Amino acid sequence: MATDTPHLPNAYRIAADAMIVDDPSQPRKVVLITRKNPPHQGKFALPGGFLEPDETVEQCCIREAKEETSLDVAITRIVGVYSDPHRDPRGRTVTITYLCSPVGGMVRGDDDASSAAWFDVASLASLDFAFDHRQMLSDAGLIT
Numbered sequence: 001m002a003t004d005t006p007h008l009p010n011a012y013r014i015a016a017d018a019m020i021v022d023d024p025s026q027p028r029k030v031v032l033i034t035r036k037n038p039p040h041q042g043k044f045a046l047p048g049g050f051l052e053p054d055e056t057v058e059q060c061c062i063r064e065a066k067e068e069t070s071l072d073v074a075i076t077r078i079v080g081v082y083s084d085p086h087r088d089p090r091g092r093t094v095t096i097t098y099l100c101s102p103v104g105g106m107v108r109g110d111d112d113a114s115s116a117a118w119f120d121v122a123s124l125a126s127l128d129f130a131f132d133h134r135q136m137l138s139d140a141g142l143i144t
Helices: 056-071 121-126 133-139
Strands: 012-019 031-035 048-050 072-082 093-104 114-121
Touching: 012 031, 012 056, 012 072, 012 133, 031 056, 031 121, 031 133, 048 093, 048 121, 056 072, 056 093, 072 133, 114 121
Parallel strands: 012 093
Antiparallel strands: 012 048, 031 114, 072 093
């Protein structure tokens, strides 16, 4: 029996992003981080990161939100799945983005985030985003 799996290359990675909003039914503010590390160092991004072997994608989203923003969050709904083969220069990455609401903590950048803060939805269009995070915010209706 063959042990290689060409249909599942090792380069595929799964990630989760947290779109943390003040009010999921009518968002006026969203939490963004400033990326501390390459790629896209210094650009704005949604908090998120790669799936650990022992967690679900939802657990990954909640963990990454806490690590990068110091906020405890609850997932409200899925925003979308992002799988463009060229969306991440580090390799093939599929990201699931969730709309979340804060349930505890105060916003403070940590881990891979040099900063984290609440941003008015009205100000998002002028910001320089990492990866395809502008598209994610657009898909959620936060950028027109």
